[in-house]
Amino acid sequence: MQWKNSTTHFGLIAIALHWLVALTVFGLFGLGLWMTELDYYDSWYKQGPWLHKSIGILLFFTLLFRIYWRLLTPPPVGLASHKQWEAKISYAVQLLLYLLLLLIMLSGYLISTADNRSIDVFNWFSIPASITSIPNQADVAGWVHLVLASGVIGLVSLHAAAALKHHFVDKDQTLKRIIGK
Amino acid sequence: MKSKTLATSLLVASLTFGSSALMAADYVVDTKDAHAFIQFRVQHLGYSWLYGRFNDFSGKFSYDEAAPEKSSIEVNIETNSVDSNHAERDKHLRGEDFLNVDKYPQAKFVSTSFTPGKDGKAVVKGELTLHGVTKTIEIAVESIGAGKDPWGGYRHGFEGKTQFAMADFGIMKDLGPKSKNVEMILSLEGIRQ
Numbered sequence: 352m353q354w355k356n357s358t359t360h361f362g363l364i365a366i367a368l369h370w371l372v373a374l375t376v377f378g379l380f381g382l383g384l385w386m387t388e389l390d391y392y393d394s395w396y397k398q399g400p401w402l403h404k405s406i407g408i409l410l411f412f413t414l415l416f417r418i419y420w421r422l423l424t425p426p427p428v429g430l431a432s433h434k435q436w437e438a439k440i441s442y443a444v445q446l447l448l449y450l451l452l453l454l455i456m457l458s459g460y461l462i463s464t465a466d467n468r469s470i471d472v473f474n475w476f477s478i479p480a481s482i483t484s485i486p487n488q489a490d491v492a493g494w495v496h497l498v499l500a501s502g503v504i505g506l507v508s509l510h511a512a513a514a515l516k517h518h519f520v521d522k523d524q525t526l527k528r529i530i531g532k
Numbered sequence: 533m534k535s536k537t538l539a540t541s542l543l544v545a546s547l548t549f550g551s552s553a554l555m556a557a558d559y560v561v562d563t564k565d566a567h568a569f570i571q572f573r574v575q576h577l578g579y580s581w582l583y584g585r586f587n588d589f590s591g592k593f594s595y596d597e598a599a600p601e602k603s604s605i606e607v608n609i610e611t612n613s614v615d616s617n618h619a620e621r622d623k624h625l626r627g628e629d630f631l632n633v634d635k636y637p638q639a640k641f642v643s644t645s646f647t648p649g650k651d652g653k654a655v656v657k658g659e660l661t662l663h664g665v666t667k668t669i670e671i672a673v674e675s676i677g678a679g680k681d682p683w684g685g686y687r688h689g690f691e692g693k694t695q696f697a698m699a700d701f702g703i704m705k706d707l708g709p710k711s712k713n714v715e716m717i718l719s720l721e722g723i724r725q
Contacts, residue, residue, distance in 0.1 A: 390706070391705075391706065391707055391708065392708065462619075462620065462623070463620060465619030465620070465623075466617070466618065466619035468618075468619070487612070487623075487626075488619065489619040489620055489622065489623040490623045490626060490627075493623055
């Protein structure tokens with residue numbers, strides 16, 4: 352397998368990025384729901400959010416690189432068996448996933464930096480605050496963060512259901528291509 | 533008997549009206565120029581005090597230097613304005629675990645009695661409405677000072693302290709055994725109207 356995408360196959364980088372981002376998004380969604388319900392005296396009460404923010408920031412850079420990579424080496428063209436409406440919807444869902452992920456990261460950033468605090472990434476580096484003047488910023492951004500994250504999980508379900516439909520109903524190569532076959 | 537009492541008090545009121553109108557004074561709490569603070573503190577883990585305050589509130593009081601027992605006070609607090617110098621914590625404080633500001637946007641204290649003590653100290657009893665629950669509380673009040681201000685007005689400032697269990701007002705979030713109570717410190721400067 353080659354690094355870059357070809358017109359018929361995904362390259363190694365695109366496949367790795369796809370699954371890395373997918374797993375991380377699911378992990379962060381679960382961690383986010385769990386950590387906000389923790390008891391104050393739970394040992395994860397501070398560690399959970401710290402992990403969530405650190406991974407979230409790294410995911411942001413990963414996603415930027417993924418978008419750059421997608422522009423640099425476009426994904427393979429659709430299969431001939433794909434219907435036109437399928438291609439259109441799948442493209443729209445993919446674009447929306449990128450957009451929502453970016454907005455979720457932005458809103459998450461705005462929660463934690465609402466009062467000019469920076470975000471500590473694994474005690475490795477920190478991301479400074481910028482916008483701090485939205486009224487009740489942490490509350491508003493928190494609401495947006497949760498709603499959009501739930502939206503992404505809904506869209507991912509659609510995206511995954513479509514892939515499974517191609518694999519089991521249409522019995523075509525769509526799903527196999529993103530696992531490198 | 534009842535009507536006689538009423539008649540008597542009306543008589544007393546009308547007789548004293550002339551003088552008390554001169555003595556009793558209405559004050560508006562100087563929130564406009566922020567010479568008033570509603571602060572609270574809760575122990576953190578039992579190891580330190582965490583301070584916070586409400587930034588938006590209004591208040592007025594009536595104080596009669598000749599008859600301080602007639603004094604009264606009313607304070608309204610916008611719970612959304614809670615500020616503990618940490619946006620993420622304030623978000624939590626505004627949420628359902630604590631103040632639930634969407635449901636209970638205001639807290640209120642209305643005095644029912646004023647019992648003067650020595651050295652400008654007094655006990656104010658009244659009804660505190662917080663988190664949708666109204667309960668009688670007592671505030672230990674101290675007159676800090678009064679007099680003319682440099683800009684042609686007259687001011688009188690008080691500081692009041694009280695404490696209560698958050699659970700008494702239906703705030704059930706467990707912060708630990710040392711953090712069940714919240715202390716409130718009200719520092720109010722009134723401008724005589």
